[in-house]
Amino acid sequence: MGNRLSKIYTKTGDDGTTGLGDGTRVPKDAARVAAYGSVDELNSTLGVLLAQTLPPAVRETLVQIQHDLFDLGGELCIPGMAMIAETDVVRLEQTLDAFNADLPPLKDFILPGGGAAAAQAHVARTVCRRAERETVTLARGENVRAEALRYLNRLSDLLFVLARVLARAGGHGEVLWQHERRKKPKS
16 A cells, blocks of 8 residues: 555645645645545535445445445546446446336426435435536646546436435435416516
């Protein structure tokens, strides 16, 4: 294994810069840092979700995704690095299809909720969407592999499906948006 962190603070970031995995110093608000920072936040959000009681298949899926996200963060932190493969994207698609197969078709929009685990999956989904947007922003100015973008896109879809699964597994059910709750204005 590479370097071990024995000293947590280095003071090298006191000037508003941070080091990428290749040693390059960049501003802490650079697009690359924002992208891998949101991927790290997503991984932490999944850690909070994993602190809930979850069905074993969901737990196993989320732990695998956490490992993938660590790889993706490394890929985004080290320009030119390739860690996420097309097989990872395909695995997400197959997992999504398997979980979605037992769900009823959507007829209405779903509000975030449906119990603590489902609500946390919705939070993870929105953090994933932000990570995807920030990675797209990065890709406008720098090289980002298509697999990384596809992975984040599929993952947000999978997290939506897992939120639905968890709402049902927890016995809370999905919270449907009641679009007819507003009275129509009189003409």
